Amino acid sequence: MTGEAVGWLRAHRRAATVAGLVVALLYSWVAGHFSTFTTSAAVATFVPGAIGVGVAFGSRRSVAVRPRVGRRAWLAWALVLAGFTALELAALFLGADHAHPTVSDLVNPWFGPVPARAALFAAWLGFGYWLSRR
Amino acid sequence: MSRALTIAGYLAAVVVAVAVDLLARRRGARLATAGELFSRLSSRRAGRVAVAFGWWWLGWHFFVR
Numbered sequence: 001m002t003g004e005a006v007g008w009l010r011a012h013r014r015a016a017t018v019a020g021l022v023v024a025l026l027y028s029w030v031a032g033h034f035s036t037f038t039t040s041a042a043v044a045t046f047v048p049g050a051i052g053v054g055v056a057f058g059s060r061r062s063v064a065v066r067p068r069v070g071r072r073a074w075l076a077w078a079l080v081l082a083g084f085t086a087l088e089l090a091a092l093f094l095g096a097d098h099a100h101p102t103v104s105d106l107v108n109p110w111f112g113p114v115p116a117r118a119a120l121f122a123a124w125l126g127f128g129y130w131l132s133r134r
Numbered sequence: 135m136s137r138a139l140t141i142a143g144y145l146a147a148v149v150v151a152v153a154v155d156l157l158a159r160r161r162g163a164r165l166a167t168a169g170e171l172f173s174r175l176s177s178r179r180a181g182r183v184a185v186a187f188g189w190w191w192l193g194w195h196f197f198v199r
Contacts, residue, residue, distance in 0.1 A: 036199045045197045049190035056186035057179065069174045073166035076154050084147040091140055099136040103144060104195070111196060124193045131189055134169065134176040 024125050032118025036111070044121075052128045059132075 009016045027048075034041035094100040111117050151168070158165035166174070175181040 031197070034197075036197065042198045045193050049193055053183065053186045053190055056176075056182040059179070059182060069166045069170060070164055072164045073158070073171070076165050077151075077168075077171055080147060080151045080154060083150070084144070087140065087143045087147065100140055101137060106141065106144070107196075117197075121193075121197060124189075124197070128186075128189050128193075131172060131176070131185055134173040134185075 024129075025122055028122035028125060029118045031121045032114050032116075048125055048128065052132065055132055 027044075031041070031044035034044055088102055091100040091102045091105075096102050096105060111120060154165055155167050157163055158167040158170070172185060175185055
């Protein structure tokens with residue numbers, strides 16, 4: 001992005017934010033119409049994903065205030081993650097059937113209707129934006 | 135019953151995660167919020183890229199497969 005473009009975006013931050021939000025919502029609405037296992041869904045998911053990874057790779061931003069995260073904090077989150085992973089793996093190895101559903105089995109029905117799928121896609125984009133601001 | 139137990143386990147993991155995050159917001163807490171955790175992970179380029187790939191995989195898994 002050129003210096004002029006960056007300057008314009010800074011000067012019109014609110015307008016740029018609203019425009020970005022509108023584009024993201026429209027994109028999500030369109031992406032919500034694409035079923036799984038289709039090329040269109042793959043392309044619609046690939047593009048923002050590639051942009052996100054590219055931004056993460058290209059960013060030279062150094063976190064101004066690097067949060068101090070002590071051992072106890074890491075341990076607490078590691079335990080949460082380990083518990084969740086253990087449950088998921090147990091369900092997977094027990095057959096991932098009705099009695100032992102994985103998280104994907106449980107939430108897949110949410111991705112059926114177009115409005116829900118579009119909303120979940122928007123949530124995924126929003127989560128990506130939130131992560132990029134960390 | 136097994137299904138209910140499995141679902142209860144997932145819900146418990148979510149509740150504990152929310153509880154850890156809320157507890158971390160108290161003054162003087164020695165825990166970290168999810169935001170602080172991701173900020174710490176993203177403080178280096180390798181971490182940022184790994185987090186971005188994780189996010190990408192999440193979208194791919196649910197929207198494409």
